[in-house]
Amino acid sequence: MIDSRVKFRHLQTFVEVARQKSVMKAAELLHVSQPAVTKTIRELEQVLGVNVFERDGRGIKITRYGEVFLRHAGAALTALRQGLDSVSQEQFADAPPIRIGALPTVSSRIMPRAMELFLKEKTWSRVKIVTGENAVLLEQLRVGDLDIVVGRLAGAENMAGFSFEHLYSEQVVFAVRAGHPLLDGRQSLFAGFGNYTVLMPTRGSIIRPVVENFLIANGVSSLPNQIETVSDSFGRAFLRASDAIWIISNGVVAGDVADGRLALLPVDTGETKGPVGLTMRADAVPSLPQSILMQTIREAAGEASL
Numbered sequence: 001m002i003d004s005r006v007k008f009r010h011l012q013t014f015v016e017v018a019r020q021k022s023v024m025k026a027a028e029l030l031h032v033s034q035p036a037v038t039k040t041i042r043e044l045e046q047v048l049g050v051n052v053f054e055r056d057g058r059g060i061k062i063t064r065y066g067e068v069f070l071r072h073a074g075a076a077l078t079a080l081r082q083g084l085d086s087v088s089q090e091q092f093a094d095a096p097p098i099r100i101g102a103l104p105t106v107s108s109r110i111m112p113r114a115m116e117l118f119l120k121e122k123t124w125s126r127v128k129i130v131t132g133e134n135a136v137l138l139e140q141l142r143v144g145d146l147d148i149v150v151g152r153l154a155g156a157e158n159m160a161g162f163s164f165e166h167l168y169s170e171q172v173v174f175a176v177r178a179g180h181p182l183l184d185g186r187q188s189l190f191a192g193f194g195n196y197t198v199l200m201p202t203r204g205s206i207i208r209p210v211v212e213n214f215l216i217a218n219g220v221s222s223l224p225n226q227i228e229t230v231s232d233s234f235g236r237a238f239l240r241a242s243d244a245i246w247i248i249s250n251g252v253v254a255g256d257v258a259d260g261r262l263a264l265l266p267v268d269t270g271e272t273k274g275p276v277g278l279t280m281r282a283d284a285v286p287s288l289p290q291s292i293l294m295q296t297i298r299e300a301a302g303e304a305s306l
Contacts, residue, residue: 005047008080011073013040014052018062018070019143070142071161075283078144097126098290101137101149104232105170105251106276110150110300117296125289133230134206138162141281147290149279150297152206165278167301172211172272174265175246175253177239182265189265190218197244198226199235210272211247236262251304276301 016026017037027034045051052066062070102111111129118127130137130146138154140146142161153164174189176182182189182196200223201208215223227244229235235246236253239262246253246262256262278294280286286294 006044010040010044010047011077013037014044014066015070015073015077015143017041017053017060018066019139019145021059021061023060067160071281071283074142074144075281078147078284081144097128098148098287098293099128099130099146100293101130101132101140101146101151103134103137103151103249103276104131104230105249106150107131108232109251109254109304110297113300113303114293114297117299118293121292121296123289123292125293127293133202133204135204138279141279147280147284147286148294151276151279153275153277154206154279159279161282162279163282164275166275167277167298168275168305169273170249170251170276171269171274172207172214172247173250173253173269174267175235175239175248175257175262176265177243178260178263180243180263180265182245183263185266189267190215190220193220193245194224196225197242198223199238199244199246199248200226200228201247202228202230205230207249207272207274210274214269214272 013026013030016030017023020026020029023034023037023041027037030037041053048065048069050065051063052069053060054063100111107129115127115129130140134149134151134154135158137146137149137151138158141149150167152170153159153166154162182192201211215221227238232248232252235248236256238244239246245265253262253264257264278297
């Protein structure tokens with residue numbers, strides 16, 4: 001039986017503090033005072049009988065009990081939002097949006113075709129697509145801000161409470177502008193990396209460790225001139241204006257390579273392949289529009305991998 005002492009404000013405050021990892025930031029977003037947030041968290045901890053947060057230097061971090069409760073609290077808030085939205089909607093056009101998180105490679109390669117197929121189904125559902133790093137998207141999924149994430153399979157330690165459906169595998173490539181000096185085959189590729197600016201995935205991105213291990217295995221222990229970015233628009237613009245090397249997932253630049261605007265260095269990166277798929281909360285039950293959208297994503301992924 002649900003403890004009647006747990007109120008909506010307890011769940012909302014707890015999830016926001018967990019997401020922001022800060023009482024001050026949570027208070028600002030909830031438009032309440034910091035003491036009010038602290039009091040609400042203490043009330044929740046009294047009901048649960050355990051601490052859900054603990055001090056971590058000058059900040060706070062969630063405890064293992066808090067991690068367990070977060071999975072259920074986020075799902076409960078999402079279900080409540082959906083229920084309230086469903087009651088208040090009078091037309092299909094006003095239905096709550098389906099919130100999709102997608103890696104940059106998925107946003108450019110898969111989602112346009114998936115949306116084209118989805119719109120033909122005439123569900124009249126709105127779709128919100130958020131692009132970002134895998135870790136950020138999974139955190140938003142965990143707290144209920146996203147319904148589905150289309151991205152790489154995260155490590156086992158980050159997949160608790162999630163289900164994953166494999167769609168296809170994708171590898172990292174080394175992209176350059178057409179006519180780049182390294183394309184003529186007269187230089188040793190990896191030996192010459194130090195002479196060029198290298199665009200690297202950010203340290204928070206899921207492919208960063210894969211890229212670092214691949215470079216080390218090929219004798220590249222350091223890159224003196226590098227830029228960390230997950231911006232595909234910056235990467236394209238910078239490559240066209242320079243001799244930089246862009247280390248990125250193949251799907252991001254596949255269209256540019258096909259159009260001849262960019263080229264790939266002849267590097268065998270088969271060992272960098274990783275699974276890309278649909279991630280959802282394990283306890284989530286997809287609505288009919290969500291199920292239809294997931295099917296169109298599957299179809300678009302199948303077409304792209306042919």
